Amino acid sequence: MTAPGALVQISPPRRSVELTIDGDTVAAPEGTTILDACRQRGQDIPTLCYLETLHPVNACRVCVVEVENSRVLVPSCSRRIEPGMVVHTDSPRVRHSRKMVLEFLASSVDLSTTPHAAEWIASYECHPERYGPPAPPAAAGIRDAAHAGHHEPPDPAFAATVHQPIKADNELYVRDYGKCILCYKCVEACGIDYQNTYAIAVAGRGFDARISTEFSVPLPGSACVYCGNCIAVCPTGALMFSSEHDRRAAGTWDESRQSVVDTICPYCGVGCTLSLHVQNNEIVKVTSPFDVSITHGNLCIKGRFGWQYVQERPGNGKRTNGVPRRPRDIEAASNAAGKSRRKGHDISQRDGPQHDGPPHAGTPGDGDGKGSGHP
Amino acid sequence: MDLRLTLAEATGDERAAVDACLGPPASQWDGGDRDAAVASRSASGGRELGRARRNLLLPALQAVQRRFGWITEGALIYVCERLDVPPAEAYGVATFYALLATTPRPRRILHVCDDIACQCRGATEMIAELERAAGPPLSHGPHADHVIVDPDGAAWIRSPCLGLCDQAPAAMLQVAGEHPADTLFGATTAPELNAVLHGDDRIQKRPHPRVPQAGAPELRLLARASVIDPASLDAYRSTHGYAGLRRAFELGPAGVIREVLDAKLLGRGGAAFPTGKKWEAVARQPVRPHYLICNADESEPGTFKDRALMEGDPFALVEAMTIAAYATGAELGYIYIRGEYPLAIERLEHAIAQARARGLLGDSVMGHDMRFELEVRRGGGAYICGEETALFNSIEGFRGEPRNKPPFPVDAGLFAKPTVVNNVETLYNVPWIVREGGAAFAAIGTAQSAGTKLFCLCGCVGRPGVYEVPFGTTLREMLTLAGGVPGGRPLRAVLVGGAAGVFVRPDELDMPLTFEGTRAAQATLGSGVIMAVDDTVGLEPMLLRIAAFFRDESCGQCVPCRVGTVRQEEALHRITRGRMRGSIRDELALLGEIGLGMKDASICGLGQTAYSAIESAIQRLRLFETAAAPGGAATP
Structure with missing residues (x-):
């Protein structure tokens, strides 16, 4: 143990690395990514699949930069700086590739709820319409069933898209894969990086690749525990609270009239920070700050969705007596997550009643895959 | 891992097929029967065990596919239970490979090649004739569709290059069942394929690779192909076989690497990286174990050289890999071979078994203090798995998606350990180099391209x-x-x-x-x-097939390749079908922009080269020049 008052060294000192970014000599600690080195000097680079709290998958390629003596462009979000590296973040090659990535996405995916998309599309002079009018949405289930390999020849009248009907198979959130850019963030948050639930993965191949449960079973039949951590990391609004989705559909969603209030989750002793998004004195969604070390933006089903009771005020016809009730939708979802159609992989399930508590929110470092219900 | 499985149950046959691949389950924890006395007091599983067995996922799924012709939900769930793999991930893997199916299919499937080499030899017309006789190819409906599929029926589908280009047009028949069999058909015809499709098993062909120079004294790599009995270890040994490994033991690991460096041997897989440098880098790594992989996922349309080597001279690959393992300190080697090469797989497995029986593999190779084992891994129908880092993911039981480099395989490759990956042809050079010396090898060819x-x-x-x-x-x-x-x-x-x-x-x-x-x-x-x-072959249909190939084979991980290959194919269809947006110049400029974006920003070589052949047709052959004439009509 460290004596009180002694200096606590939390990580070994890191060597400083000198490199050149856009003509300027820059020094940053060894191990820094090019993206971080740029952001530290106040220079922003667009990103879509990158998030501070997740392992970089460098799949979207919108953050590419030119590194001298590298044959191809490199993803700044994951490439670490090296001494003497010469980086160009805004060269013609870089601008061209970013433009193409944005055009490819804008011409095949609905980016209407992707923050910054419109601004980037303008600044990189993208013309997604030059690939032709977007193809009509696929019927439900068609994209889910696409087989890897041979495809039908394209229709020259249209530009292929991933447009398809939304998936609203539970009360808590909506999956609109017509907005999915396949950034892998939800898969990482659900699986290896945080939740260890692995309810979803990437299935299929190429343009037919999609986020899917096994055999595309609806969420209530899947391993989903409704933590909503996938919604928290989704960069395009493909995953959305039903409360937000319904308000958007009704035209009543208005972020300019929303305030965000931070509080501590009342359910258990972990003490996760909740950011309540309030519109018209109603909680419309709940997030958690990514920079809080307790949660890194993650919550469980209760913190994420269990706030209806707050709004059951006297006069709205519901009896509360000041006692928080377990909201009915949480109960329904917990049941769906825990029992319906699923068999557990544990003794309690086979030998007796299953532990039916809501799942434990993933906490950083809880990486051994032992979540709820395991003996 | 805390698996949550759907209630789909595997049938007894499905369990048996999986158990035949993985061995019987040890306990209730991995899908076996419950022994109350033990199960209530003990537990097994967890991350370490799960990770150790994850690499068996693809072989287990292939076992189900080969037994039933497709992978049912129950069978997939049982595989997950056995290997501690989340079902969503296993489904993601199963749907990644073209040779695996997750919707009902008949057991008899004929894969008919419509790729460029077969196109040059009349495949397009042959397939049209087959379609008239046998009906349309199999289509994959949504899961919800309760299409009645007769498991005892048959269906045909179009296939990318099968590596039988020397005897085009070609096809491969896969028959699932208790005794699954894959059969290749070269120089085939529509009536023959129609008969095969309808169960005529009298048509038995083993299209051996054509080696027109067979027996010529100057051959080194092909010295034995089509000359000796590929199943006979004695025949192999009587033609300098294992002289290279004997010499390697005299030279020592560092000496072997020195010879390969002196030989200036460059990788034959396409990237031309110096083999000796790769070996040296891995040999020097203090981290253990080291792995050795032979990349035999030869799927580039028009390529069949590795198949000729492996079918004609399988022991030489075993010897070459043993030498490579000795030099680089690897104790386990994998031959990752494409699933469309059934004969090569059979011969390699036979050669490995023979070598093991004669002490040329195993705990003490040739009586020396060297352990080496070889395992054959079959691909699932995915060109991308020939990319070395995608190949690692495929062996490890993940989707065959390339990894970002760095780290490079010599630092962190298979199972994140130092790994040597060599192409088949590269390895076939090794016994000769070790036997005759690097200098002798370097004297062949040119100063910069030896051998x-x-x-x-x-x-x-x-x-x-x-x-x-x-x-x-x-x-x-x-x-x-x-x-x-x-x-x-x-x-x-x-x-x-x-x-x-x-x-x-x-x-x-x-x-x-x-x-x-x-x-x-x-x-x-x-x-x-x-x-x-x-002049009898249309270049436009070839370009369309190449564009379709890259779209089909893109893994879908990065945006430039996933969408770029689609946009490239669409633009080519607009041009060749007279449906251009604007002038031909606009379309060609757009193609150029798409191509540059894919080349510069894609993760791996697939996207980076997806425009290469098309670009050359436009710029070197001036293919669409006539179309650029006033009027803008596409070439017929």
């Missing part, structure tokens, strides 16, 4: 097949060696290097076939494909 090289002559040539020549031979000499264009027809173009290669003009035939010579001519040797195209 001999295999070329896959296909398309419109008189004697298609695999040819071995010293580096420096010109393209013209190669075409002459293969009998030139049949019937004295005019040559229109030559595709060099495969679908990821370039088309060259008939006036560029004096190009020396070396790494430096092709580079200077802004071409590439690629995988050694030389596909001649005469």
Whole structure:
């Protein structure tokens, strides 16, 4: 143990690395990514699949930069700086590739709820319409069933898209894969990086690749525990609270009239920070700050969705007596997550009643895959 | 891992098929029967065990596929239970591979190649005839569709290149069942395929690779192919077999690497990286274990050289890998071979078993203090798995998606350990180099391209097949060696290097076939494909097939390749079908922009080269020049 008052060294000192970014000599600690080195000097680079709290998958390629003596462009979000590296973040090659990535996405995916998309599309002079009018949405289930390999020849009248009907198979959130850019963030948050639930993965191949449960079973039949951590990391609004989705559909969603209030989750002793998004004195969604070390933006089903009771005020016809009730939708979802159609992989399930508590929110470092219900 | 499984139950047969691959389950924890006395007091599983067995996922799924013709939900769930893999991930893996199906299929499936080399030999017409006789190909409906599929029926589907380009047009029959069998058909016809489809098992062909130079004394790589009995270890040993490994034990690991460095051997898989440097880098790594992988996922359209080597001389690969393992300190090697090569798989497995029985593999190789084991892993129908980091993911039981580099495989490859990945042809050079010395090898060929090289002559040539020549031979000499264009027809173009290669003009035939010579001519040797195209073959359909190939084979991980390959194919269809948006110049400029974006920003070589052949057709062959004339009509 460290004596009180002694200096606590939390990580070994890191060597400083000198490199050149856009003509300027820059020094940053060894191990820094090019993206971080740029952001530290106040220079922003667009990103879509990158998030501070997740392992970089460098799949979207919108953050590419030119590194001298590298044959191809490199993803700044994951490439670490090296001494003497010469980086160009805004060269013609870089601008061209970013433009193409944005055009490819804008011409095949609905980016209407992707923050910054419109601004980037303008600044990189993208013309997604030059690939032709977007193809009509696929019927439900068609994209889910696409087989890897041979495809039908394209229709020259249209530009292929991933447009398809939304998936609203539970009360808590909506999956609109017509907005999915396949950034892998939800898969990482659900699986290896945080939740260890692995309810979803990437299935299929190429343009037919999609986020899917096994055999595309609806969420209530899947391993989903409704933590909503996938919604928290989704960069395009493909995953959305039903409360937000319904308000958007009704035209009543208005972020300019929303305030965000931070509080501590009342359910258990972990003490996760909740950011309540309030519109018209109603909680419309709940997030958690990514920079809080307790949660890194993650919550469980209760913190994420269990706030209806707050709004059951006297006069709205519901009896509360000041006692928080377990909201009915949480109960329904917990049941769906825990029992319906699923068999557990544990003794309690086979030998007796299953532990039916809501799942434990993933906490950083809880990486051994032992979540709820395991003996 | 805390698995949550759907209630789908595997049938007894499905369990048996999985257990035949994985062995019987040890306890209730991995899907076995419950022993109350034990289960209530003990637990097994967890991350370490799960990780250790994850690499068996693809073999287990393949076992189900080969037994039933498709993977049912119950069977997939049982595999997950056995291996501690989340079902969503296993489904993601199963749907990644073209040779696996997750919707009902008949057990008898005929894969008919419609790729470019077969196109040159009349495949398009043959497939049209087959479709008239046998009906449309199998289509994959949504899961919800309760399509009645007769498991005892049959269906045909279009296939990318099967590596039988020397005897095009080609097909592969897969029959699932208790005794699954894959059969290749070369130089086939529509009536023959229709008969095969309808269960005529009398048609039995084993299309052996054509080695027109067979028996010629100057051959090194092909010295034994089509000459000795590929199943006989004694025949192999009587033709200098295992002399290389004996010499390697005299030289010691460092000595072997020195010979390979002196030989200036460059990788034959396409990237031309110095093999000796790769071996040295892994040999020096203090981290253990080291792995050795032979990349035999030869899927580049037009390529069949590795198949010729493995089918004709399987023991040489076992010996070469043993030498490589000795030099680099690997105790386990994998041969990752494409699933479409059933005969090569059979012969390699036989060779490995023979070598093991004679003490040439195992705990004490040739009585020396060296452990080495070899395992054959079968691909699932995915070109991308020939990319080395995608290959690692495939072996490890994940989707075959390439990883970002760095780290490079010599630092963190298979299972994140230092790994040597060599192409088949590269390895076949090794026993000779060790036996005869690096200097002797370096004396062959040119200063910068040492040794001999295999070329896959296909398309419109008189004697298609695999040819071995010293580096420096010109393209013209190669075409002459293969009998030139049949019937004295005019040559229109030559595709060099495969679908990821370039088309060259008939006036560029004096190009020396070396790494430096092709580079200077802004071409590439690629995988050694030389596909001649005469005036009877339409270049536009070839380009459309190449574009479709890259779209089909893109793993879908990165945006430039996933969407770029789609946009590229659409633009080509608009051009060739007279549906252009704007002028031909606009369309060609758009194609150029798409191509540059894919080349610069894609993660791996697939996206980076997906525009290469198309670009060369536009720029070198001036394919759409006539279309650029006033009026803008596309070429017919």
